[in-house]
Amino acid sequence: MDEVWKDIEGFEGYYQISNLGRVKSLPRKILKNNGVEQTIKEKIKMPTKNDRGYYSVRLCMGGDxxxxxxxxxxxxxxxxxxxNLNEVNHIDGDKSNNCVTNLEWFTRVDNIQHAFDNGLNSTIGEKNPRSILSEKDIINIRLKRNNGENLKDVYEDYKDIISISxxxxxxxxxTWKHIQIGECYYDKNNLPC
Structure with a gap:
């Protein structure tokens, strides 16, 4: 695939992004604090990886x-x-693969579901080390709610392990938004809705 460059919205004339996921600063002249003009050469920016595995760059313009x-x-x-979707999904699940062919716009729910279906998010639901309930517990609670049972009555079975809030x-x-009764978001084990 040929590399194509486009201006980064809000940073036109300063930075560009490529369809392969590379960022470059554009050549330009800047005025330093001491009043001396300096020429900035075109340069590929080195991304940094955050604690969730996403790559980012720091862009500056006019001191901001x-x-x-x-x-x-x-x-x-x-x-x-x-x-007008609000999240970008890595199709292959590899957060380092920022090529345009590996990305798609998603809703938050679809992005969580994609991670869940592909075993990419180890901190969701019962995989979260702080989780005290299982996904079966959540399904049971939501089924009882949907069947018209009273919150306080259902809570009696869980009051020793979880707060009322x-x-x-x-x-x-x-919470546990990835498990929705009636929409089968939780169906990683072929559980019936």
């Missing part, structure tokens, strides 16, 4: 600096987003 994720820059520049978060779909 911003750290941005590479995959988001590629998607904004090269992938139409007619549905934590339980309400599960009951109201504020």
């Amino acid at each position: 600096c911003k750290t941005v994720k590479i995959h988001t820059l590629v998607a904004k520049a090269f992938i139409p987003n007619s549905k 934590g339980f309400r978060g599960i009951w109201n779909n504020q």
Whole structure:
């Protein structure tokens, strides 16, 4: 694939992103604090990897600096987003592969589901080391809720292991969002809806 470069929105004339996921600073003249003009040469920027495995670069213009994720820059520049989706998914699950052919716009739910289906997110649900409930517990709670049972009655079975506020978060779909009864988000083990 040939490398194609486009201006980064908001940093036109300063930085460009390529369809292969590389970022470069563009040649330009700047005025230093001491009043001396300096020429900046074109340079490929070296990305840094954050604690979640995403690569980002720091972009500066007019004294303002911003750290941005590479995959988001590629998607904004090269992938139409007619549905106005808010997240970018790595199709192969490799966060270092920021090539345009490996990226797609997704909803938050679809992105979580993709990670869940492909075993990419080890911190979600019962895989989270702080989790005290299993996915079967969550399904059971939500089924009881959908069957019209009372929150306080169902909570009686869990009061020794989880606080009422934590339980309400599960009951109201504020936590464990990847498990939705009726939409089969949880169906990693072919569980029935």
